[in-house]
Amino acid sequence: MEVQWTLVLFTLFTGLGAGTFAFVATTDLMGKAEEIRSPGSWMALISLAIGGVSSVFHLAHPERALLVLSRLGTNVGREFALLALTGLVLLLYMGLTRRAAASTRMTVAAIGLLLSAALAFTVGATYMLPGRPAWNTFFLPLTYLVSALVLGVFTGYVLLAWKRAGADLLRSVGVMALGGLVLEAVVVGFYAASLTTPAMVGSVILTGSVPLLFWFLVVAIGLVIPTLLMLVRPKGPGSKQTAVAGIALLSVVAGGLTERALMFLVGAGPTLGL
Secondary structure, eight states, rough: OOOHHHHHHHHHHHHHHHHHHHHHHHHHHTTTOOHHHHHHHHHHHHHHHHHHHHHHHSSSGGGGGGGGGGGGSSHHHHHHHHHHHHHHHHHHHHHHTTTSOOHHHHHHHHHHHHHHHHHHHHHHTTTTTHHHHHHHOHHHHHHHHHHHHHHHHHHEEEEHHHHTHHHHHHHHHHHHHHHHHHHHHHHHHHHHHHHHHHHOOHHHHHHOOHHHHHHIIIIIIOOOOOOOOHHHSSSSSSHHHHHHHHHHHHHHHHHHHHHHHHHHTTTTTTTTTO
């Protein structure tokens, strides 16, 4: 099946935006990382906007994108509604970061956290189609959700390193990043294993024509390298910490991009082949 790159970019940037907003909201609820609330929110907003534009350009007639407003009960309609709601709550949160009481801001942050998680999961759930066995599994949207989590944590880690946050906070976020990578490895592993039944041509992810993309880009680049970087990262703030964080973020972005592209490569129905 041909890779739909506009949809790959849509899901990648939507996941990046949702994950970054979720990270900013989580650290705000914990009373930490005040220095990245503004840049993190801007990063999330820009990512969500890029994702939305990418989805529009996937349409044969982009000028008809607003027709989705009349179909909010469909999978695509739910995607659009959650993307719009998350963006609006993010804008509200950004407006409250300096002017509102902490309790009001944190309430909005909690709502944004829930919406971000729902958006990341729903983007993956949209592809759960009975006609495509390799997509019709709960592990697919779960993979999208965990990928968004990891993308958000590493984006936050880069921003904190850039802002020269304290060593204790960097260490805590580093542990969070490692936990996210372990969780993603488990979920991706279960998803890959679910594709090995005889009825699914998706088994090629392990034994067919695209294992190099899976093992090299998803596993080695997207999971192993950032894990090693988190284990050997510098102890305190500084330029080396920022460089390590940046390389780790690029690695998880490459892995996330490949995960989404491979979804299309293994998505052909059992009678279609590759």
